[in-house]
Amino acid sequence: MTQSSWFGADGHRRFQVLWQDGDRVFCRRVDGERDVLAVLLAAEHPAPAALDRLAHEYSLKDELDGAWAVRPLELERDRGRTILVLEDPGGEPLGRLLGGPFELGRFLRLAIGIAAALGKAHQRGLVHKDLKPAHILVNRTTGEVKLTGFGIASRLLRERQAPEPPETIAGTLAYMAPEQTGRMNRSIDARSDLYALGVTLYQMLTGSLPFTAVDPMDWVHCHIARKPVPPSERLENVPAQVSAIIMKLLAKTAEERYQTAAGVASDLRRCLAQWEAQDYIDEFPLGRQDTPDRLRIPEKLYGRAREVDTLLGGFDRVIKSGAPELVLVSGYSGIGKSSVVNELHKVLVPPRGLFASGKFDQYKRDIPYATLAQAFHSLVRPLLGKSDTELGGWRDALLETLGPNGRLMTDLVPELKLIIGDQPPVPELPPQDAQRRFQLVFRRFISVFARPEHPLALFLDDLQWLDAATLDLLEDLLTRSDLQHLMLIGAYRDNEVDAVHPLRQKLDAVKNAGAKVAEITLAPLAQEHLGLLIADRASLRAGARGVARATGAREDGRKSVLRHSVRLFARRRGNARLRP
Ligand SMILES: Nc1ncnc2c1ncn2[C@@H]1O[C@H](COP(=O)(O)OP(=O)(O)O)[C@@H](O)[C@H]1O
Ligand SMILES: [Mg+2]
Numbered sequence: 167m168t169q170s171s172w173f174g175a176d177g178h179r180r181f182q183v184l185w186q187d188g189d190r191v192f193c194r195r196v197d198g199e200r201d202v203l204a205v206l207l208a209a210e211h212p213a214p215a216a217l218d219r220l221a222h223e224y225s226l227k228d229e230l231d232g233a234w235a236v237r238p239l240e241l242e243r244d245r246g247r248t249i250l251v252l253e254d255p256g257g258e259p260l261g262r263l264l265g266g267p268f269e270l271g272r273f274l275r276l277a278i279g280i281a282a283a284l285g286k287a288h289q290r291g292l293v294h295k296d297l298k299p300a301h302i303l304v305n306r307t308t309g310e311v312k313l314t315g316f317g318i319a320s321r322l323l324r325e326r327q328a329p330e331p332p333e334t335i336a337g338t339l340a341y342m343a344p345e346q347t348g349r350m351n352r353s354i355d356a357r358s359d360l361y362a363l364g365v366t367l368y369q370m371l372t373g374s375l376p377f378t379a380v381d382p383m384d385w386v387h388c389h390i391a392r393k394p395v396p397p398s399e400r401l402e403n404v405p406a407q408v409s410a411i412i413m414k415l416l417a418k419t420a421e422e423r424y425q426t427a428a429g430v431a432s433d434l435r436r437c438l439a440q441w442e443a444q445d446y447i448d449e450f451p452l453g454r455q456d457t458p459d460r461l462r463i464p465e466k467l468y469g470r471a472r473e474v475d476t477l478l479g480g481f482d483r484v485i486k487s488g489a490p491e492l493v494l495v496s497g498y499s500g501i502g503k504s505s506v507v508n509e510l511h512k513v514l515v516p517p518r519g520l521f522a523s524g525k526f527d528q529y530k531r532d533i534p535y536a537t538l539a540q541a542f543h544s545l546v547r548p549l550l551g552k553s554d555t556e557l558g559g560w561r562d563a564l565l566e567t568l569g570p571n572g573r574l575m576t577d578l579v580p581e582l583k584l585i586i587g588d589q590p591p592v593p594e595l596p597p598q599d600a601q602r603r604f605q606l607v608f609r610r611f612i613s614v615f616a617r618p619e620h621p622l623a624l625f626l627d628d629l630q631w632l633d634a635a636t637l638d639l640l641e642d643l644l645t646r647s648d649l650q651h652l653m654l655i656g657a658y659r660d661n662e663v664d665a666v667h668p669l670r671q672k673l674d675a676v677k678n679a680g681a682k683v684a685e686i687t688l689a690p691l692a693q694e695h696l697g698l699l700i701a702d703r704a705s706l707r708a709g710a711r712g713v714a715r716a717t718g719a720r721e722d723g724r725k726s727v728l729r730h731s732v733r734l735f736a737r738r739r740g741n742a743r744l745r746p
Pocket of ligand 2 (some may be wrong): 503505
């Protein structure tokens with residue numbers, strides 16, 4: 167293609183703009199020279215991220231099959247602009263067809279097409295991550311559906327989004343699954359696309375989005391905490407069954423959603439068949455054909471009843487006496503420290519207690535308090551879903567306790583602003599005083615959550631990597647403070663914490679100061695439990711090997727504890743040949 171073939175002297179007349187979405191202009195070439203679609207960037211100097219997305223979509227060209235996706239053909243540069251050239255299968259973006267509610271038959275036919283196309287993308291091992299009407303091309307004559315807009319699609323089966331400011335998260339906030347906002351402590355996988363599918367179908371069926379929000383943080387709040395009004399309540403002619411399918415797609419946690427696009431398509435087909443045959447849709451159990459195509463190894467813990475009991479015992483004491491305790495869980499990497507402590511999570515459901523956790527990161531030691539921020543984020547988030555009256559109680563307590571220093575905590579946990587509003591800046595202080603002030607405000611902040619009626623368990627994982635600022639803060643919490651109803655749990659790799667590690671030294675200081683400290687050292691699993699684990703695992707493997715091979719699923723997780731325990735067991739028995 168020649169240099170000037172895209173941008174002639176007549177400017178943009180060679181294109182018909184089909185859709186503009188932020189910086190991205192989606193157009194069809196109309197000068198008769200080539201039947202192609204093109205994605206251009208509106209800005210003369212586009213952001214590097216926008217260019218990366220075009221390049222990324224192009225790089226997926228071998229995976230994007232023309233049967234269900236709009237295929238990238240070329241990535242061209244013309245007069246300094248980058249253009250992603252796509253095959254033109256005909257049709258137009260679904261976004262252009264939206265307006266009022268779709269007629270039910272038409273809705274169902276299209277919805278089936280979209281679910282089927284999405285299922286194909288998932289089978290290819292892709293997670294789209296930005297499914298929305300602008301990225302669905304519909305051919306009105308043939309009814310065919312093709313997906314496009316793969317600029318942030320992922321080949322990873324699961325990944326984590328960090329809780330970045332919502333403005334900078336890639337994707338489209340109005341359609342974004344809760345876990346994709348980075349504020350759910352959950353991974354993104356194909357089921358995140360099913361949530362976006364739910365939002366899209368909701369919009370097609372009712373003519374409006376399930377939520378309206380005023381700013382990015384508000385969108386995040388809607389997705390993680392607010393319950394959408396069911397489509398059948400918005401519009402009375404929407405059959406209950408169709409409404410229920412959409413609500414299942416919009417479930418907050420991926421486990422409660424459909425697990426596969428094929429499962430959704432199957433239920434929608436059944437609706438369509440009934441609708442065409444009898445003008446009426448009977449109720450039927452949802453998800454009959456919704457067989458997960460990946461193995462999810464059951465999360466069962468073997469042989470740690472004693473350790474879990476010790477933890478629960480500690481919490482009971484905190485409930486009864488109010489005096490704070492520190493419980494330390496140590497052992498080799500992979501022996502099961504995090505798993506044991508997380509068992510507590512299931513027991514400490516509100517209102518009996520609150521559980522918050524954060525994990526130190528080897529590579530984030532230079533960011534002070536990052537882990538505490540993570541932990542408190544997990545406490546604040548559920549509050550956002552509370553009724554106005556309940557939330558009012560929290561707001562009053564927080565405002566009263568934090569006084570003029572609220573800003574220090576909203577800087578640490580930005581979601582807090584949704585509860586107590588923007589806070590005025592605090593006066594500058596010399597570093598020493600600023601640290602003391604922070605520690606004081608932080609203790610007060612914790613005291614709002616750690617109350618007699620719901621003591622707080624605060625779990626800090628991988629303490630061997632904690633930052634210096636947090637270390638000081640912990641010492642302050644456990645020794646100087648008048649703080650009550652708090653159980654602090656710390657897990658660390660004892661082989662990485664020697665006598666001169668700052669953590670060890672601080673722990674000794676804390677103990678000497680008279681704080682209550684309990685220690686749990688995890689030993690390799692006992693023979694009988696190990697036997698059970700291996701037996702379960704073997705039968706799971708035998709049954710699942712075929713599925714795993716067919717879907718490319720990997721058995722993740724348990725390897726390290728198993729390997730470690732078996733090795734030790736073998737050593738004890740003097741049988742070096744036993745291998746996991
Ligand atoms: N007692 C156990 N029974 C079953 N699986 C276990 C057990 N302990 C650990 N695991 C598994 O081993 C892996 C490593 O455990 P983890 O708790 O992350 O170890 P650590 O925190 O000590 O590094 C996890 O996948 C976990 O589910
Ligand atoms: Mg761990």
